Amino acid sequence: MDIILLGPPGAGKGTQAERLVADHGMVQISTGDMLREARRSESDLGRQVAAVMDSGALVSDQIVSDLIDHKLSTISAGQGVIFDGYPRTLAQAQSLEIILAAHGRSLSFVVELAVDENALVERITGRFTCAKCSTPYHDRFKRPKVEGICDVCGSHEFVRRSDDNEATVRTRMAEYRAKTAPILPYYEARRLVRRVDGMALVDAVAAAIDAVLGGRA
Ligand code: AP5
DSSP states (O other), X not given: OEEEEEOSTTSSHHHHHHHHHHHHOOEEEEHHHHHHHHHHTTOHHHHHHHHHHHHTOXXXXXXXXXXXXXXXXXXXXXXXXXXESOOOXXXXXXXXXXXXXXXXXXXXXXXEEEOOHHHHHHHHHTEEEETTTOXXXXXXXXXXXXXXXXXXXXXXXXXXXXXXXXHHHHHHHHHIIIIIGGGHHHHHTTTOEEXXXXXXXXXXXXXXXXXXXXXXX
C-alpha cells in the first residue's frame, strides 16, 4: 500500500511516517530528509538546494521527482511506501503518477492532516533533535528528562534545522497554501483523499490513520 501524507509544515507528517515505519514496516520517503542528507554530504545537489531551503521556498520539481524515481528503484514491490513532503506541486503530483506506474505501483490513499496553522509555528520553532541519534525533542512539549542530555544515547549535542525559524516557517506555510494545497482537488477527483484531524494527540492521529489504512474510515 502506497500513501501520501499531506499537510503544511509541522502538521506531523514526519512523526506519523516514522510511526508507520515502526508499526507496519512501511518505507518512509521524505524529500526533505533526502535534501538535508545531500546538504550534509556537501554534494553538488546539496550546494544547489541549500539557499532555497533556507529561504523556505520549494526546490525545483525536476530535482525532487528525480530523487523519488531513483529511491523507488531501491524498494521492493511488496513494501508499502509513505510519501512524506512529496508531492508539493501539481507538476509533482502528475510526475508521481507517471513514476509510480513505471515502477508498477499505485497510490492507495492521500491522508490529509488537517491542522490549525497558528499552532504550527510553535510546534516547529520549538523542535530540536539529538545530534547523534536523531531522537526528537521540543522546547515545550518534550524536553530531555535530564536537561542537556539525550534520553536515548546520552549525547550532550543537539541540533535545530536551519529552516525552523519563524520567518522561514511563515514562508514555508505560504508556499504550502499557494502551491501544495491546490493539489488536493487533483486527488479528490481520484477519490483518494482521507481527512484526519492533525490537531489531536499523536496517538489519536496514528489511530485515525490506521483506520484509513484498514479501510475503516
Ligand atoms: P520538509 O522537511 O518536508 O519540511 P515540512 O514539510 O516543512 O515539514 P516538517 O518536517 O517541518 O513538518 P512535519 O509535517 O513532518 O511535522 P513533524 O512530524 O516534524 O521540507 C523542508 C524543505 O525542503 C522545504 O521547505 C523545501 O525547501 C524542501 N522540499 C522538501 N520536499 C520538497 C518537495 N517535494 N518539493 C520542493 N521542495 C521540497 O512535527 C513537527 C513538530 O510537531 C515536532 O516537534 C513533533 O514532535 C510535533 N508534533 C507532531 N504531531 C503532533 C501532534 N499531533 N500534537 C502535538 N505535537 C505534534
